[in-house]
Amino acid sequence: MESHMTIARPLPDYLVKRYHGWKATSYAENSAWYRKLADDGQHPRAMVISCCDSRVHVTSIFGADPGEFFIHRNIANLVPPYAPDGNQHGTSAAIEYAVTALKVPHLIVIGHSSCGGVRGCFDMCEGHAPALEEKSSFVGRWMDLLRPGYARLPEGTEAERVAALEKQAVLVSLENLMSFPYVKEAVEEGKLTLHGLWTDIGAGGLECYDSDRGDFVPV
Amino acid sequence: MESHMTIARPLPDYLVKRYHGWKATSYAENSAWYRKLADDGQHPRAMVISCCDSRVHVTSIFGADPGEFFIHRNIANLVPPYAPDGNQHGTSAAIEYAVTALKVPHLIVIGHSSCGGVRGCFDMCEGHAPALEEKSSFVGRWMDLLRPGYARLPEGTEAERVAALEKQAVLVSLENLMSFPYVKEAVEEGKLTLHGLWTDIGAGGLECYDSDRGDFVPV
Amino acid sequence: MESHMTIARPLPDYLVKRYHGWKATSYAENSAWYRKLADDGQHPRAMVISCCDSRVHVTSIFGADPGEFFIHRNIANLVPPYAPDGNQHGTSAAIEYAVTALKVPHLIVIGHSSCGGVRGCFDMCEGHAPALEEKSSFVGRWMDLLRPGYARLPEGTEAERVAALEKQAVLVSLENLMSFPYVKEAVEEGKLTLHGLWTDIGAGGLECYDSDRGDFVPV
Amino acid sequence: MESHMTIARPLPDYLVKRYHGWKATSYAENSAWYRKLADDGQHPRAMVISCCDSRVHVTSIFGADPGEFFIHRNIANLVPPYAPDGNQHGTSAAIEYAVTALKVPHLIVIGHSSCGGVRGCFDMCEGHAPALEEKSSFVGRWMDLLRPGYARLPEGTEAERVAALEKQAVLVSLENLMSFPYVKEAVEEGKLTLHGLWTDIGAGGLECYDSDRGDFVPV
Numbered sequence: 054m055e056s057h058m059t060i061a062r063p064l065p066d067y068l069v070k071r072y073h074g075w076k077a078t079s080y081a082e083n084s085a086w087y088r089k090l091a092d093d094g095q096h097p098r099a100m101v102i103s104c105c106d107s108r109v110h111v112t113s114i115f116g117a118d119p120g121e122f123f124i125h126r127n128i129a130n131l132v133p134p135y136a137p138d139g140n141q142h143g144t145s146a147a148i149e150y151a152v153t154a155l156k157v158p159h160l161i162v163i164g165h166s167s168c169g170g171v172r173g174c175f176d177m178c179e180g181h182a183p184a185l186e187e188k189s190s191f192v193g194r195w196m197d198l199l200r201p202g203y204a205r206l207p208e209g210t211e212a213e214r215v216a217a218l219e220k221q222a223v224l225v226s227l228e229n230l231m232s233f234p235y236v237k238e239a240v241e242e243g244k245l246t247l248h249g250l251w252t253d254i255g256a257g258g259l260e261c262y263d264s265d266r267g268d269f270v271p272v
Numbered sequence: 273m274e275s276h277m278t279i280a281r282p283l284p285d286y287l288v289k290r291y292h293g294w295k296a297t298s299y300a301e302n303s304a305w306y307r308k309l310a311d312d313g314q315h316p317r318a319m320v321i322s323c324c325d326s327r328v329h330v331t332s333i334f335g336a337d338p339g340e341f342f343i344h345r346n347i348a349n350l351v352p353p354y355a356p357d358g359n360q361h362g363t364s365a366a367i368e369y370a371v372t373a374l375k376v377p378h379l380i381v382i383g384h385s386s387c388g389g390v391r392g393c394f395d396m397c398e399g400h401a402p403a404l405e406e407k408s409s410f411v412g413r414w415m416d417l418l419r420p421g422y423a424r425l426p427e428g429t430e431a432e433r434v435a436a437l438e439k440q441a442v443l444v445s446l447e448n449l450m451s452f453p454y455v456k457e458a459v460e461e462g463k464l465t466l467h468g469l470w471t472d473i474g475a476g477g478l479e480c481y482d483s484d485r486g487d488f489v490p491v
Numbered sequence: 492m493e494s495h496m497t498i499a500r501p502l503p504d505y506l507v508k509r510y511h512g513w514k515a516t517s518y519a520e521n522s523a524w525y526r527k528l529a530d531d532g533q534h535p536r537a538m539v540i541s542c543c544d545s546r547v548h549v550t551s552i553f554g555a556d557p558g559e560f561f562i563h564r565n566i567a568n569l570v571p572p573y574a575p576d577g578n579q580h581g582t583s584a585a586i587e588y589a590v591t592a593l594k595v596p597h598l599i600v601i602g603h604s605s606c607g608g609v610r611g612c613f614d615m616c617e618g619h620a621p622a623l624e625e626k627s628s629f630v631g632r633w634m635d636l637l638r639p640g641y642a643r644l645p646e647g648t649e650a651e652r653v654a655a656l657e658k659q660a661v662l663v664s665l666e667n668l669m670s671f672p673y674v675k676e677a678v679e680e681g682k683l684t685l686h687g688l689w690t691d692i693g694a695g696g697l698e699c700y701d702s703d704r705g706d707f708v709p710v
Numbered sequence: 711m712e713s714h715m716t717i718a719r720p721l722p723d724y725l726v727k728r729y730h731g732w733k734a735t736s737y738a739e740n741s742a743w744y745r746k747l748a749d750d751g752q753h754p755r756a757m758v759i760s761c762c763d764s765r766v767h768v769t770s771i772f773g774a775d776p777g778e779f780f781i782h783r784n785i786a787n788l789v790p791p792y793a794p795d796g797n798q799h800g801t802s803a804a805i806e807y808a809v810t811a812l813k814v815p816h817l818i819v820i821g822h823s824s825c826g827g828v829r830g831c832f833d834m835c836e837g838h839a840p841a842l843e844e845k846s847s848f849v850g851r852w853m854d855l856l857r858p859g860y861a862r863l864p865e866g867t868e869a870e871r872v873a874a875l876e877k878q879a880v881l882v883s884l885e886n887l888m889s890f891p892y893v894k895e896a897v898e899e900g901k902l903t904l905h906g907l908w909t910d911i912g913a914g915g916l917e918c919y920d921s922d923r924g925d926f927v928p929v
Contacts, residue, residue, distance in 0.1 A: 061446055061481040062465040065378070065521040066770075067556040069491050071335040072478055074554060074731015079332060080476035081734075090327045091386055091474025097326040105366050107316040107342045108309045112329065113298060113723075116290040119473075123326045126345040127362040128369055137408035143346040143362050146389075146414035147324050150347055154388065154411075159284065167310055169373065170365075189356035192373075195365035227280055246281040255310030257299035259291050262280045272288050302722040304596030304677075304684050305536055312594075315534050317524055317556070335554055335731060337536070337724040375531075377523030458523075465523050499884055499919040500903040503816065507929055509773040510916055517770060518914035528765045529824055529912030535764040543804050545754040545780045546747045548769065551736060554728040561764045564783040565800040566807055575846035581784040581800050584827075584852035585762050588785055592826065592849075597722070605748055607811065627794035630811075633803035665718055684719040692776075693748025695737035697729055700718045710726050 083119075090120045097123040099159035100151035102144075102226065104130045108254045109165050123151050129170035130162055131198045132226035135233045145233070152235050152245065160230065163250040164223040170196060171219045178203040201225055220269055223249040223262065302338070309339045316342040318378035319370035321363075321445065323349045327473045328384050342370050348389035349381055350417045351445035354452045364452070371454050371464065379449065382469040383442040389415060390438045397422040420444055439488055442468040442481065521557070528558045535561040537597035538589035540582075540664065542568045546692045547603050561589050567608035568600055569636045570664035573671045583671070590673050590683065598668065601688040602661040608634060609657045616641040639663055658707055661687040661700065740776075747777045754780040756816035757808035759801075759883065761787045765911045766822050780808050786827035787819055788855045789883035792890045802890070809892050809902065817887065820907040821880040827853060828876045835860040858882055877926055880906040880919065 064072075080087065100123045103111050112122065125147040132144055151157045164171075174196035176182040185193035202221025206214050227249050230236050239245035249262030251269055260269035283291075299306065319342045322330050331341065344366040351363055370376045383390075393415035395401035404412035421440025425433050446468050449455050458464035468481035470488050479488035502510075518525065538561045541549050550560065563585040570582055589595045602609075612634035614620040623631035640659025644652050665687050668674050677683035687700035689707055698707035721729075737744065757780045760768050769779065782804040789801055808814045821828075831853035833839040842850035859878025863871050884906050887893050896902035906919035908926055917926035 060450070060459060060466060061468045061483050063482070063516075063520045064380075064467055064469070064480050064491060065524070065556070066517045067554055068334050070736065071554040071728060071731060072333055072491060073735045074728060075333050075335060076476050076478075077734035077738075078730045079727065084476060087327070087476060088474045091472075094386065094388075095326045100324075105319075105342050105344045105370075107314045107339050108306070110331065110338050112331065113338070114291055114294050115287050116294060119329050119332070120326050123324050124345050125324045126343050128365045131362075133360055133362075137410070139407040139413060140359060141352055141361070141413055141417065142410050143350075143352075143414055146347050146410040149410045150388070151324075161283075167313070169313075169369065188358040191356070191361050191365040191368040194358060194360055195362055198360065231279070240279060247279060248283055249280045250283070253310075255307045257295050257303060257306060259295075261283050263282070264280050272283060272291055297720075298723045301684070301720045302596075304682050305722070307682055308594060308596045312534065315531065317558075335724055335728040337722070339536075375527060377521075377527045463523050463526055465520070498888070498897060498904060499906045499921050501920070502818075502905055502907070502918050502929060506772050510771055510929055513771050513773060514914050514916075522914060525765070525914060526912045529910075532824070532826075533764045538762075543757075543780050543782045543808075545752045545777050546744075548776050550767065550769065551776070552729055552732050553725050554732060557767050557770070558764050561762050562783050563762045564781050566803050569800075571798055575848070577845040577851060578797060579790055579799070579851055579855065580848050581788075581790075581852055584785045584848040587848045588826070589762075599721075605751065607751075608807070626796040629794070629799050629803040629806045632796060632798055633800055636798065669717070678717060685717060686721055687718045688721070691748075693745045695733050695741060695744060697733075699721050701720070702718050710721060710729060 087119065095120055095123070095155070097121060097155060097157055099123070099161055100125065100148070100155075100157045102127075102130050102132060102160070102162045104128065104165055104168060104170065106165060106168065109163070109252065111163060114252065114259065123155060123157060128192065128195055129168055129174070129199065129222050130164050130226060131195065131222060132162070132229040133198055134229045148230070148233060148236065152233070152239055156244070158244065159246055159248060160236070161248045161250060162223050162226045162230075163252060164219050165251065166216070166219065166253045166255065168219050168222070171199065171222055172215060174199045174203065175215050175218050199225055220251050223251055227262070306338065314339055314342070314374065316340060316374060316376055318342070318380055319344065319367070319374075319376045321346075321349050321351060321379070321381045323347065323384055323387060323389065325384060325387065327386075328382070328471065330382060333471070333478070342374060342376060347411065347414055348387055348393070348418065348441050349383050349445060350414065350441060351381070351448040352417055353448045367449070367452060367455065371452070371458055375463070377463065378465055378467060379455070380467045380469060381442050381445045381449075382471060383438050384470065385435070385438065385472045385474065387438050387441070390418065390441055391434060393418045393422065394434050394437050418444055439470050442470060446481070525557065533558055533561070533593065535559060535593060535595055537561070537599055538563065538586070538593075538595045540565075540568050540570060540598070540600045542566065542603055542606060542608065544603060544606065546605075547601070547690065549601060552690070552697070561593060561595060566630065566633055567606055567612070567637065567660050568602050568664060569633065569660060570600070570667040571636055572667045586668070586671060586674065590671070590677055594682070596682065597684055597686060598674070599686040599688060600661050600664045600668075601690060602657050603689065604654070604657065604691045604693065606657050606660070609637065609660055610653060612637045612641065613653050613656050637663055658689050661689060665700070744776065752777055752780070752812065754778060754812060754814055756780070756818055757782065757805070757812075757814045759784075759787050759789060759817070759819045761785065761822055761825060761827065763822060763825065765824075766820070766909065768820060771909065771916065780812060780814060785849065785852055786825055786831070786856065786879050787821050787883060788852065788879060789819070789886040790855055791886045805887070805890060805893065809890070809896055813901070815901065816903055816905060817893070818905045818907060819880050819883045819887075820909060821876050822908065823873070823876065823910045823912065825876050825879070828856065828879055829872060831856045831860065832872050832875050856882055877908050880908055884919070
């Protein structure tokens with residue numbers, strides 16, 4: 054196992070202990086399922102695109118077991134437009150794999166309250182975050198994806214507009230998903246349904262985008 | 273909440289039911305903690321870079337609660353080299369945010385057995401997956417990141433070489449992480465430690481890269 | 492560093508050695524986290540009130556890492572009633588600090604089997620421990636706090652009654668906690684939840700007080 | 711198990727899971743020792759007086775196993791002077807029990823860097839914390855114990871003086887310990903030794919009070 058990287062460190066003690074605890078309980082009670090998942094491969098019921106934020110636990114919220122959700126997590130749960138330009142697109146790779154190889158029947162985009170990435174985008178679009186506008190800012194260039202959402206924010210207080218932008222991050226992603234030819238085809242053939250959610254971390258709330266009303270409504 | 277996207281669908285019933293169950297139990301038991309996390313913001317102890325694979329549950333393995341891990345998940349837990357070229361780099365954005373804004377003290381890259389992305393990379397590098405070599409293949413272009421790992425695979429059976437490539441995905445990522453100036457600086461200042469893990473899904477095993485031995489060893 | 496106290500002694504050798512071992516391993520693996528905790532301050536998820544008893548290791552039981560629990564330990568895990576009389580109340584000071592300054596979302600009182608303090612209280616209330624009834628007995632005066640718990644013990648064998656008194660120590664403390672105005676307010680606003688536990692040292696058991704059943708039940 | 715307290719809540723999920731993990735591993739591997747501790751009672755080698763601060767883990771630092779340390783934790787690791795006035799003194803009760811009933815051979819007072827209680831005392835003594843001076847402030851009245859330490863602080867920058875006050879908290883406690891007749895007697899008979907420590911949380915440092923030099927020195 055050759056490598057020029059020599060700086061990896063041992064895992065902190067308490068994580069080692071917790072792992073051994075998991076192995077002796079949750080894993081032991083469920084080992085036949087894990088073995089089957091390893092032998093047969095995964096057959097997830099859904100792909101979930103969620104934020105990296107440590108407070109968003111989509112597996113907890115939906116009581117998901119191992120094997121259930123194929124999960125991509127990035128800053129602000131964003132999907133870029135389809136752009137097969139030969140460059141690296143990690144999010145697009147995950148979508149391509151889930152839809153064309155795993156053929157997931159559901160694709161859920163979930164946003165959340167107090168999103169740091171969305172907040173940064175808001176400040177940048179308002180002209181208050183010059184550092185994010187620099188070419189070298191990965192967060193800034195990533196949040197450019199949400200500029201179309203900012204452009205259609207309604208009037209309101211700052212807090213209202215930031216919250217609306219969090220929901221726009223879900224809608225922009227859903228729109229961009231439809232620019233992927235295999236997503237569009239699967240949706241039109243009834244083999245895939247898209248879902249847009251937004252969760253309120255503090256209140257434990259969950260809202261789902263209702264296409265008919267054109268708004269998010271509590272689940 | 274205006275949008276041109278009108279195809280989002282309601283959440284399947286069983287997910288709605290599980291959400292309501294979570295709200296009435298896990299959330300209710302822990303609501304004060306969620307409120308505090310919402311009010312005070314997150315202070316995660318670690319960033320974890322994991323695969324999207326539905327069988328990898330890093331929060332379960334480590335008994336993690338909401339707020340503990342900032343998690344980025346992509347195909348094959350890969351980190352690209354530092355490239356501030358003004359293009360969109362979702363993984364790099366997540367790393368930038370975790371290290372410079374959240375100042376996480378640990379950064380853990382975790383690979384796993386039976387990784388579909390790594391398998392595809394292996395086949396592509398062996399010349400057996402022409403579809404992945406096309407410019408339009410997001411998965412193929414993403415897995416190009418792992419070509420340096422393929423180049424240094426030891427001799428062995430195909431199964432051995434594929435497993436070794438899964439671990440190379442962790443090592444290549446750790447190496448690329450050090451090409452980010454703020455990661456390198458934080459590591460050298462003792463404010464950040466990097467950790468490389470690999471988990472065997474079926475057996476529930478966990479191995480940690482040991483820089484001294486130059487190999488992964490069971491935790 | 493002037494002091495009139497000149498009788499402090501060097502640390503025993505084996506403790507010095509263990510400290511150096513910890514520094515080179517657990518600390519080294521986790522040093523970035525310790526530095527962050529030192530720089531950012533603590534954000535504990537819970538206050539725990541536990542007995543001083545050497546056999547009760549709440550951090551082990553819950554796989555807690557540094558920074559997770561704000562822990563007050565006194566004889567028999569007792570909380571006195573709210574009494575802002577200008578005197579020194581160490582337990583009340585710890586509660587005031589945790590709830591009003593740190594704003595902990597959980598407050599856990601944990602009792603245990605074979606509690607020497609509770610045993611002493613039982614003997615004293617039965618009239619068999621005159622030394623504890625003396626004004627100068629700090630243990631006796633401290634255990635007076637548990638007299639209301641003794642008053643409502645059910646009939647039973649002595650062993651049953653002593654074990655019931657250990658659990659009363661938890662309940663009396665929970666009741667007294669609610670006499671602190673800021674505790675009551677935080678509980679009523681959903682910003683703080685109280686939890687009552689009792690652990691069986693020999694059997695490694697853990698029971699949680701269930702308000703609906705009015706009894707402790709295994710976790 | 712009668713009680714008028716009906717507001718206790720279930721334990722959060724992840725703590726329940728971690729407990730079960732501990733039970734199946736650490737406890738299972740050590741159950742004979744736990745059973746012996748339960749049957750024979752505790753015979754701790756030392757009493758430790760430490761701060762409630764979540765970042766101070768004296769059992770980790772000294773690799774302590776269950777049964778090893780009888781631990782009292784309060785705000786700023788303070789010991790009040792001996793005062794057998796018939797009022798409740800939780801710290802004094804813990805000391806009385808450890809020295810007269812358990813007859814511990816070592817008594818260790820350990821202070822630490824970034825202590826919020828000491829900082830509050832410093833601000834109060836400088837006249838900058840009127841809230842802490844109110845009769846109803848439990849933290850303020852508790853920190854009054856450290857006023858003699860403030861009175862003998864050397865000149866210096868604020869940071870130096872606060873750090874010196876953290877060490878004074880250890881020295882004042884050691885002095886007050888000697889006002890307990892059974893502590894003094896045990897020390898003079900060579901049955902008990904006192905130790906004063908101070909730990910630097912971020913750096914993982916440990917210093918021990920050296921009576922000859924009249925200062926703390928690295929262990």
